[in-house]
Amino acid sequence: MRVIEKYNDSLHNPYWKFQLGPESYEVKDTPRRVQAIKDRLAADPRFAREKAGAWPEHWLTRLHPYHDYIRNTAASLREGEEFFPDLFPGEGARLPRHVDRPLQGGLWCTDAVTPIAPRTYEVAKASADTALTGADHLAAGRESAVYALCRPSGHHAGPRVFGGYCYFNNAATAAEFLSAGGRVAILDLDYHHGNGTQEFFQERKNVFTASIHGDPAVEYPYFWGYADETGVGQAEGTNRNEPLPRGTDIAGYLAAIERILEAIAAFDPRYLIVAAGFDTHADDPIGGFALQTGDYAKIARRLAALDCPTLICQEGGYNLDILGDAVHTFLSAFL
Amino acid sequence: MRVIEKYNDSLHNPYWKFQLGPESYEVKDTPRRVQAIKDRLAADPRFAREKAGAWPEHWLTRLHPYHDYIRNTAASLREGEEFFPDLFPGEGARLPRHVDRPLQGGLWCTDAVTPIAPRTYEVAKASADTALTGADHLAAGRESAVYALCRPSGHHAGPRVFGGYCYFNNAATAAEFLSAGGRVAILDLDYHHGNGTQEFFQERKNVFTASIHGDPAVEYPYFWGYADETGVGQAEGTNRNEPLPRGTDIAGYLAAIERILEAIAAFDPRYLIVAAGFDTHADDPIGGFALQTGDYAKIARRLAALDCPTLICQEGGYNLDILGDAVHTFLSAFL
Numbered sequence: 001m002r003v004i005e006k007y008n009d010s011l012h013n014p015y016w017k018f019q020l021g022p023e024s025y026e027v028k029d030t031p032r033r034v035q036a037i038k039d040r041l042a043a044d045p046r047f048a049r050e051k052a053g054a055w056p057e058h059w060l061t062r063l064h065p066y067h068d069y070i071r072n073t074a075a076s077l078r079e080g081e082e083f084f085p086d087l088f089p090g091e092g093a094r095l096p097r098h099v100d101r102p103l104q105g106g107l108w109c110t111d112a113v114t115p116i117a118p119r120t121y122e123v124a125k126a127s128a129d130t131a132l133t134g135a136d137h138l139a140a141g142r143e144s145a146v147y148a149l150c151r152p153s154g155h156h157a158g159p160r161v162f163g164g165y166c167y168f169n170n171a172a173t174a175a176e177f178l179s180a181g182g183r184v185a186i187l188d189l190d191y192h193h194g195n196g197t198q199e200f201f202q203e204r205k206n207v208f209t210a211s212i213h214g215d216p217a218v219e220y221p222y223f224w225g226y227a228d229e230t231g232v233g234q235a236e237g238t239n240r241n242e243p244l245p246r247g248t249d250i251a252g253y254l255a256a257i258e259r260i261l262e263a264i265a266a267f268d269p270r271y272l273i274v275a276a277g278f279d280t281h282a283d284d285p286i287g288g289f290a291l292q293t294g295d296y297a298k299i300a301r302r303l304a305a306l307d308c309p310t311l312i313c314q315e316g317g318y319n320l321d322i323l324g325d326a327v328h329t330f331l332s333a334f335l
Numbered sequence: 336m337r338v339i340e341k342y343n344d345s346l347h348n349p350y351w352k353f354q355l356g357p358e359s360y361e362v363k364d365t366p367r368r369v370q371a372i373k374d375r376l377a378a379d380p381r382f383a384r385e386k387a388g389a390w391p392e393h394w395l396t397r398l399h400p401y402h403d404y405i406r407n408t409a410a411s412l413r414e415g416e417e418f419f420p421d422l423f424p425g426e427g428a429r430l431p432r433h434v435d436r437p438l439q440g441g442l443w444c445t446d447a448v449t450p451i452a453p454r455t456y457e458v459a460k461a462s463a464d465t466a467l468t469g470a471d472h473l474a475a476g477r478e479s480a481v482y483a484l485c486r487p488s489g490h491h492a493g494p495r496v497f498g499g500y501c502y503f504n505n506a507a508t509a510a511e512f513l514s515a516g517g518r519v520a521i522l523d524l525d526y527h528h529g530n531g532t533q534e535f536f537q538e539r540k541n542v543f544t545a546s547i548h549g550d551p552a553v554e555y556p557y558f559w560g561y562a563d564e565t566g567v568g569q570a571e572g573t574n575r576n577e578p579l580p581r582g583t584d585i586a587g588y589l590a591a592i593e594r595i596l597e598a599i600a601a602f603d604p605r606y607l608i609v610a611a612g613f614d615t616h617a618d619d620p621i622g623g624f625a626l627q628t629g630d631y632a633k634i635a636r637r638l639a640a641l642d643c644p645t646l647i648c649q650e651g652g653y654n655l656d657i658l659g660d661a662v663h664t665f666l667s668a669f670l
Contacts, residue, residue: 087446088423089558090496103557111422112447161425222438223424 001331003041004134004148006052009034012123012152014082014115028286028318029165034151037314040324046335047147052130060128060168063159063176063200066108070167073105074121082115110156110163124167127152131170131313135177138271138309145310145334147327148174153315155188155275156221158196164221171275171313172200175207178311182270185308186210187260189299190277190315191287193225197275198239202232208267210240210260211275212253214288218246238267246288250295253280257302265306272308278317278326285318293325300333310334336666338376339469339483341387344369347458347487349417349450363621363653364500369486372649375659381670382482387465395463395503398494398511398535401443405502408440409456417450445491445498459502462487466505466648470512473606473644480645480669482662483509488650490523490610491556493531499556506610506648507535510542513646517605520643521545522595524634525612525650526622528560532610533574537567543574543602545595546610547588549623550578573602581623585630588615592637600641607643613652613661620653628660635668645669 009031041047061067073083085105105116127150134148154171156164171194175184186201188194188211201207216225231239240263242256264272278296279287303310312331317323344366376382396402408418420440440451462485469483489506491499506529510519521536523529523546536542551560566574575598577591599607613631614622638645647666652658 086448087498087556087558088425088441089445089556090423090425103553106423106445106557110424110441113421163422218438221422221424222441223422 001047001335002134002137002143002146003047003049004052004130004146005038005049006126006130006149008119008123008126009151011119012117014117029152032320033317033323034149036320036324037149037327040328041331044328047331050133052126052133053136055129055132059132059173059177060125063173064157064162064168065160066162067168069104069108070116070124070162071121073116074118077116077118079118082117084112084115085109108161110161114163114165114167120167124152127154128168128170128173131174131311132177134311134313135174138311139178139181143309145304145312147312147331148314150314153190153277154196154313155190155194155315156192156196158199160199162196164192166196169196169200171273172197174311174313175201175273178271178273179206183208183267184271184273185264185267185269186273186275187264187303188213188275188315189280190275191279191284191289192220192277192316193241193243194275195221195224198224198229201235202239203235205235205238208238208264208269210242210264212242212244212256212260215243215245217243219288244289247290249290250292250298253289253291253295254298254302257299261302261306269308272303272306272310274303274310274312275315276312276330277315278323278330281317281319281322281326283319283322286316293322293329296326296330297333300330304334336382336670337469337472337478337481338382338384339387339465339481340373340384341461341465341484343454343458343461344486346454347452349452364487367655368652368658369484371655371659372484372662375663376666379663382666385468387461387468388471390464390467394467394508394512395460398508399492399497399503400495401497402503404439404443405451405459405497406456408451409453412451412453414453417452419447419450420444443496445496449498449500449502455502459487462489463503463505463508466509466646467512469646469648470509473646474513474516478644480639480647482647482666483649485649488525488612489531489648490525490529490650491527491531493534495534497531499527501531504531504535506608507532509646509648510536510608513606513608514541518543518602519606519608520599520602520604521608521610522599522638523548523610523612523650524615525610526614526619526624527555527612527651528576528578529610530556530559533559533564536570537574538570540570540573543599543604545575545577545599547577547579547591547595550580552578553581554623579624582625584625585627585633588624588626588630589633589637592634596637596641604643607638607641607645609638609645609647610650611647611665612650613658613665616652616654616657616661618654618657621651628657628664631661631665632668635665639669
């Protein structure tokens, strides 16, 4: 299997985050996550590393209205600086005509855990390029399954705002690219609902979005991810959410997988994109499910049985001791 | 002059704030601000201290949709806890049906500098009660000028959201009370635009709102406070903003005062409410104007010349060495 990689991960290493609680200042999205995955896959000759291409900016700008804001803000910062918005104006705010660059931040970003640093733009763009490079292999018919080792994650970045450690939506960008060739289904397996991905496509009939995640009544992103969000207008029926309770193990998880795969099979996509988070593991420090490493083979075998060209985009997963094995187990089922 | 005070200020003493920059964690809105003012006024027998009354909750609930959220969140916290939202969902978010208490925070609050602690509600309510008690003296015709020593400040709290160290809008609550008896003008002299106050009354013809402040193109609250915001719909013409550049001294400031007083005189209010911030002083650690302590007498004499019953509500002002003198100088001009 081709593994699409980028080589600037160490440049995205946020120092600050801000959340209440004893672990407030421990940033969990570190470059070591990527290194752990690379190390594990490098030990298996069935995986072939390939460098992501550099794609034109328009693949980002067509989806992300905050593209220029992220690029220009990053370019304006000095080494060591990180910019967070300090006012999130909400509904009805207008963009001031003469406003200075960073003051716009609260229009585009949803939180104080997704800072912009001098190298944020180039790393986030490379993450989307990684997904696009993988998608290109599928579109060309060269592969049946490709793994894009994206970081930063993308699935909380949406058509209005970014946040939740995400800047550009990697899976959505790949779906936009692939949808020129046929219907696309996106299945989000991260512990957190893929609210950005859902919002990108909630009014589009040609992209089916689905997500299995911790119940947003008690888990981030709180405001989205409920079962009654099923698509908007003409796209009614093309979104599927499976919020599951804390403690869900592989039995409950596979039942949700079956329900979603039935809907995806009925949608009959030409391409499948899996937004693959591994914070569903029992030992993950953030997620609340109870999956074991071997369970990822069971899940992946069900997806592979769809027999649909599949792009796997990396999302969350924060336990460095199990992340490499979990990813390796998941991907191996597609071989 | 009556000075309306409350006695629980020490219970509102936020520990955390979150803003980029070297002074990130120095909270400037401390109870020592109130103590500095009390100490200075106590030295002058022309000022008579009076305890704020306890007003019915409906004076807050009728204006503030987040009243119950603040009250219930405060009640749910343990000693030492402070709650900040970690996701500000912005336009289009719905309130989840089953959502847990603190997760709603980002719907109601605009930033990560306005935490809720166990005693926040009772202190913020007492601050509004202080303004209401002062307003009651005016309505009863007992006084021509009353000073309400409010804290927390109120003018960034609006009809949708609170933030910027503010929970309930003290001046707006007093205006709501006084407007039953006639037209009310609110003049906001804090260094920061009174965006909450403006939004409360931007569609109401019977309350005129005006603010003199640092240009929001470079100063908080960024998205509001521009000169072309003049009221909405039937209330067109009843809002006036005077954004002034950094470094403005008393000459430029008094020119703005004259322009606004002309508009207020034309509005012919029965009551005047002054949202009095003293972060316009040259030595204030936050504001960027160049006023001197004696200048507050010049400003106040112009306001007193309106000969309109006046409620002065305390807003910002963060230099403890000059705050007491500045307030004393301002108030003395009304005697």
